[in-house]
Amino acid sequence: MTDRYAVIGNPIEHSKSPFIHQRFAEQTGQDLGYEKILGDLEYFADDVREFFAAGGRGMNVTVPFKEQAWRLADELGPEARTAGAVNTLTFMEDGRIRGDNTDGIGLVRDLQQNLGLDLSAKRVLLLGAGGASRGVARPLLEQGVETLVIANRTAARAVELAGDLQVFGRVEGCGLDELAGRSFDLVINGTAAGLAGRVPDIPAGCFAGDAWAYDMMYAVEPTAFVQWAQQHGAAHAVDGLGMLVEQAAESFFLWRGVRPRTETVIKELRS
Structure with a gap:
């Protein structure tokens, strides 16, 4: 059956x-x-x-x-x-x-295995403090990032989430309006703004040299966040299609006890 x-x-x-x-x-x-x-x-x-x-x-x-x-x-x-x-x-x-x-496992595998980004000692900005961001924050800290800054439109939610994660590494929470003058090696969009084709209200100077921008959303065309990042100093900008496949593979493993290959599925979806 x-x-x-x-x-x-x-x-x-x-x-x-x-x-x-x-x-x-x-x-x-x-x-x-x-x-x-x-x-x-x-x-x-x-x-x-x-x-x-x-x-x-x-x-x-x-x-x-x-x-x-x-x-x-x-x-x-x-x-x-x-x-x-x-x-x-x-x-x-x-x-x-x-x-x-399985979101955090999916994100980390996509960043490190598929994209070749070593997360250790990286300054990471995570946008949003909802369910998507909550799922990936701990796995990011466990990769040895230098610091994880969680920024949200409502600062209190980001501060609360950061407080819950202190035991796993160096993490802080703040409002989007507190990011001016700071730069990061990796900026991850975990907000739902992309569903409406919008971009979180963050300063254009948030990308350090050779920085990555990663949108947890995915689309056939480059997402609004990916386009914005490409125009505002990100050296690399990608969407979350690889994360989608990797987190699905982990779910599949939990359900069925076998681990599928992801490379060919990612390539099929990209094409």
Whole structure:
């Protein structure tokens, strides 16, 4: 019997996850189906439970439901527990729901393995303090970055998140308006501004020499943040397609116990 999996979000039509997981299934000989679910903004938990009640085995969770998924889970993996956000749900045999977060693993693997960026001793700026940023902050610190600055439109949220992460490395939180005069080796956009084609309000001089800009969003054409970064001093600017595939591979491994290859899937999506 074919096992059912899905991705839930709102919006969701743009999602490449069904294609990615189908390719992983073909690679590894796994019998599974994977679909998209447009989540109800008010009844997310009901949508999840309905899917599992109908035989679903696991779900990926995307914007804007990652923090709701964290609250829904009966059991949390270590990365999810720290992040306060979940992007992978697993329906366990005892009827409980486990929540994991593979976003940080996906981002780090894309940066280091696919793009060849050594994160050690780097000054990193992470834009946004929502579910996307929460999922990647701890894994970034664990790579030995010199400092991680989390900047958010509402400074209090960034300060709170930074406080939760102090044990993992040098991290600080601030408002976007406090970034003037500072420069970074890597600037990561974890905000949802890109969904509306906008760019976070940050100073143009935030890129150090040979700096990278990384947008956790992805699109067929360069995202608004990637375009802005290219025009304002970033030596390298990329979107989050590689992260998408890498975090999906980790979810697939958690569900099926086999690790798929990612290189060919990234190339297919790029082409």
